[in-house]
Amino acid sequence: MSTIIRNGRIIGASEDYIADIFVEGEKISAIGKNLQVAADHEINAEGLLVFPGGIDPHVHLDMPFMGTFSSDNYETGTRAALYGGTTMVIDFVLQTQGKSLASALQEWRGRSDGNCVGDYSFHVAVTDFNEHTKSEIRDLIEKEGITSFKTFMAYKGALMIDDRQMIGLMQEVKKHGGLVTVHATNGDMIDYLIAKFRAEGKLSPLYHYLSQPEVTESEATGRFADLAAYTGVNAYVVHMTCEGALNQIRRIGSENKFVHAETCIQYLMLDASLYERDFEGAKWVMSPPLREKKDQSALWAGIQQGAVQVVATDHCPFKWEQKLMGEKDFSKIPNGHPAIEHRMELLYSEGVAKGRISLQKFVEVNSTNAAKIFGMFPQKGIIAVGSDADIVLFDPNEKHVISASSHHMNVDYSAYEGVEVTGKVKTVFLRGKVAIHNNEVRVGKGYGRFVRRNPSKN
Ligand SMILES: [Zn+2]
Structure with a gap:
């Protein structure tokens, strides 16, 4: 099957031009002006921005968490992601301490397998590093493509x-060309503060926020960065929320070392005042918490x-009845919020439309x-000949309002209810197939494929 996408404005990390894109099978096979090709389908993208699929x-x-599960499964979660232009996600496998x-x-x-609508991969969380775990790292990188x-x-x-x-x-992962990522907060200090607040009868969601002050994150980020720099491993801080942690990343840069950093869309646009709304604040109970x-x-x-x-989401939705597990004690509120569907449109709206960042x-x-850091470039992350045809056609002017009544995530509230967004995903291609068109999904469960990733060369 082949498709020609005509006259879209193609945007890349260093490109901005109008051209046609010819897709054959799962790949982009040609890009150029007025391509003379015979295609099964033709789509007119005039006036639309053309982005590589979001990651x-x-x-x-x-x-699995506290006897329950995050409420989006692999089918509903990857489908909701596609609605918002995200064609690939990386999820987390969590080792159980004492097991392999x-x-x-x-x-x-x-x-996950057989259930995803969009493409996916895994990070593996190492929660128990011992001689046996050490022996498994190489196989994960070389045999499973999990780097x-x-x-x-x-x-x-x-x-x-x-x-x-x-x-x-870090030393073992470095040896095999992998990457170490981190949830960088000082666990002992947070545990101390949680216990202190609970003992004082301070149990509302506000105390979730107060038990993770900025220093818990900046201290751990700096320590992680120092350890990573010492070992020379390729390193990445997930969900960075605050100026103090960012300054640690800048500091390690000033020492001629480098650590990657990711933030999430919520930390760019929501703030801690939401925790003052009594138990409603549980909607935004996540770790680290929203900041200032x-x-x-x-x-x-x-x-x-x-x-x-990188701007990610840490998407980890729980329905309201699950959040109520912590109604009498903030430390029992399942951590996480729903955002997988809205990341790309919110980032465009808050970033590009408001003049904060360029296209x-x-x-x-x-x-x-993300494609480069996690070993998928140029298969993913770029509109180029030979790359997967993961393509988003985006109307930069269409306005819409986010609501739980219209989102596609399996959760009964929106963390962004009533937020007006400028810019709308119109059509999404995933490996050459139309996955979303005018708010309708066209691919099913099982279409999403596990993406094997490559170790870094240096
Ligand atoms: Zn997470």
């Missing part, structure tokens, strides 16, 4: 590893400066950088 490298679908990485991967694949390993500096007793394990993991307005300004500056390379920067942080 959200931080989502949690069908994730392989058994965790097998468990996660049992939920990134998540670590937690918080959640002691469940997910957290100590610095000794961290160093060991000054942190939003810092993060936008970080994107401009290239210190922050090229938008494509970088929405797609291209």
Whole structure:
């Protein structure tokens, strides 16, 4: 099957031009002006922006948590992502302490494989680094195409590893060309503050926020960056929220070292005042929590400066009845919020339409950088001959309002209810097939494919 997309304005991390795109099978086979080709389908993209498919490298679908599961499974989550122009996600496999990485991967694949609508990959979270775990790293990179390993500096007793394990993991991952990512917050300090607030009877969602002050994140980010710089491993901080953590990334840069950083769309546009709404604040209980307005300004500056390379979501939705598990105790509120569907449109609206970032920067942080950092470029993240035909046709002027009544995520509230957005995804191609057209999904469960990733060469 072949399709010609005529006269769209093609935007890349360093491109802006009007041309036709010829898609054959799953790949882009030609790009040029007035292409003379015989195609099965023709689409007129005049007046539309043409972006490479969005990549959200931080989502949690069908994730077991506190006896329940995040409410989007692989089908509903990847489908909602497609509605919003995100053609690929990277989810997290979580090792159970005392068990192997392989058994965790097998468990996660049992939920994901055959169920995704959009393309997907996994990071593997190492929560117990020992001699056996160490022996599994190479196979994951070389045999499974899973090149990134998540670590937690918080959640002691469940997910957290100590610095000794961290160093060991970093050295092993470096040896095989992988990447270490981190949830960088000081777990001991947070545990202390949570216990203190609970003992004082301070149990509302506001105390979730107050138990994770900025210093818990900046301290851990700096420590992680120092350990990564010492080992020389390729390193990446997930969901960075605040100026203090960003300054640690800048500091390591000033020492001629480099650590990648990701922020999430919510940290760029929502702030901690939402926690003052009594229990309604539970909608935004996530870790790290929303921060202050000054942190939003810092993060936008970080994107401009290239210190922050990726805007993700940390999508981890829970329905309201699940959030109610913590009605009497903030520490029992399932952490996470729904955003997988809205990331790309919100980033365009808040970033490009409001004049904060250029179209090229938008494509970088929405797609291209994630593809490069996580070993999928140029298969993903770019509109180019030979690349997967993951293409978004986008109307930069259409306005719409976000609401739980119209979103496609499996969750009964919106964290962005009533937010007006400028710019709308019109048509989404995933590997050459029309996946979304005028708000209708055209591909089904099982179309999404697991993407094997490549280790870095240096
Ligand atoms: Zn996460």
